[in-house]
Amino acid sequence: MITVLAGGVGAARLLRGLVRVVDPRDVAVVANVADDLVLHGLNISPDLDTVTYTLGGGDNAETGWGLAGETWQAMDALDRYGGPTWFRLGDRDLATHLHRTGRLAEGAGLAQVTAEIAAAWEIGVRLLPATEDRLRTMVTLGDGTEVGFQEYFVGMRHDVPVAAIRFDGAASARPGPGVLEAITDAETVVIAPSNPLVSVDPILAVPGVSEAVADRRSSTVAVSPIVGGAALKGPADRMLAELGHESSAVGVARHYRDLVGTMVIDVVDADLAPEVEAGGVRCVVTDTVMHTPEVAAALAKVTLEAIA
């Protein structure tokens, strides 16, 4: 069994490659839910949905989020009311949030509802929310104000400096059903090429999770989301620098040092391999920019072999 700690787009792309090289039924995904939000009364779980839509073949390859062929009637109509439309919810995407919200209101847990949605999309892998408890990434901006992650990420297009990050609710959050077992029982644990600070760290912030991963350090491998000093998507590079890390594969390796025995870094960063290894983390160099599912599959294969 392989367990992947996952954020959104980068993780979803790696997973799409992974299920080409291993049986999807042997894959568990522990996904970030600290980006979740309640908007218009709807429970929205962007990372869960990105993984589901991508593995289910419904993803929008152009935008990297949302559904292909989406329509926007509801959002356009919402404009009439001057309501908040900064977080764009497509009409078909809305159905996912309607179902999730309705089921949660009926008393179903997020893990159960996530499994239902995943089954409807026939994604094959087990998709596990990191926690069913409330966990929220809060971002302190340069001017000292604190905002929710999506307000920073979508509302402000992550175009502002970040002074601090915290995970509200982490102290009392419990790992979601199956999460610790998935990490403990896995042959290989993979940390996907997601933003370390706001996609992976909130998973690790759930009490018990980072300990479980650290216990599997020699079987844990991370794929660097930083290539040539830059994030392929999103603000991970700036965020790392702003929060005192080195914005490089070396910085990522240092950040994960206690958790991963192996790092996979991109060929453009090959010269950084000795520095990664000097930090006590084995380093494997390969193509990590997943332009196509084929590249993603090759990356997944190399990543698994790095441990095996």
Place this chain on the structure above:
Amino acid sequence: MITVLAGGVGAARLLRGLVRVVDPRDVAVVANVADDLVLHGLNISPDLDTVTYTLGGGDNAETGWGLAGETWQAMDALDRYGGPTWFRLGDRDLATHLHRTGRLAEGAGLAQVTAEIAAAWEIGVRLLPATEDRLRTMVTLGDGTEVGFQEYFVGMRHDVPVAAIRFDGAASARPGPGVLEAITDAETVVIAPSNPLVSVDPILAVPGVSEAVADRRSSTVAVSPIVGGAALKGPADRMLAELGHESSAVGVARHYRDLVGTMVIDVVDADLAPEVEAGGVRCVVTDTVMHTPEVAAALAKVTLEAIA
């Protein structure tokens, strides 16, 4: 000022006529909210929306409910999850529920949110929810099971016998902001041609409302929703019969006897006028079947003149 007690479609049609013969700013509408429901976590107020969409010119003339030119992407996508799609929510209609739900979650009252939505549709009249408190029409079916109104009305297409009706929450519901004043201060109070038992009665069930209307009995006029013994829309005729009333303009007049000094009935029921008047209610006969806004305007004019 004119105050109209209103259910959904029949009321909305009369109101569309009324605003052709009086200044909309002189009209207050006290609307039924006991048909409201929470579905997928969304707060849905069908009668408020029917009035708003109709007066705002967005109504679907074909169906009598929902919006013209509506699309159904969200509902079609919801089918994938096997979720409840018996209550069809159009994509643009969803925006109204998203806005309402979001604003209520922010702590705004239903009256305030209703006013915002009404303003966005520029409906002109003041639209007042009968109550901001929880009030729900519950329907006992022939087999003794009790269901919510929409499950009966939409889910079962009101195609089952009704044994009883009650208004859950009525005992502790308080009239919405402005409701009692609208009734007390009105020159004329109009009971719209809505279902007496499930559209108007729940408004009257809010403590204080029926007393306020009774105090204005000589200035209150009802338009019969029963024409030639049949309801123009919905199950009012069967429901009246099943619950021990006469399914006729006479039955409606008896039902409202303590509240209205005058009834407006259709020309096809002209022979019933003496019987209505024998019950102590003045009777005015005119065309009440609102095929066109012009007929609705004429009906509104006659209705107001019946009191003046």
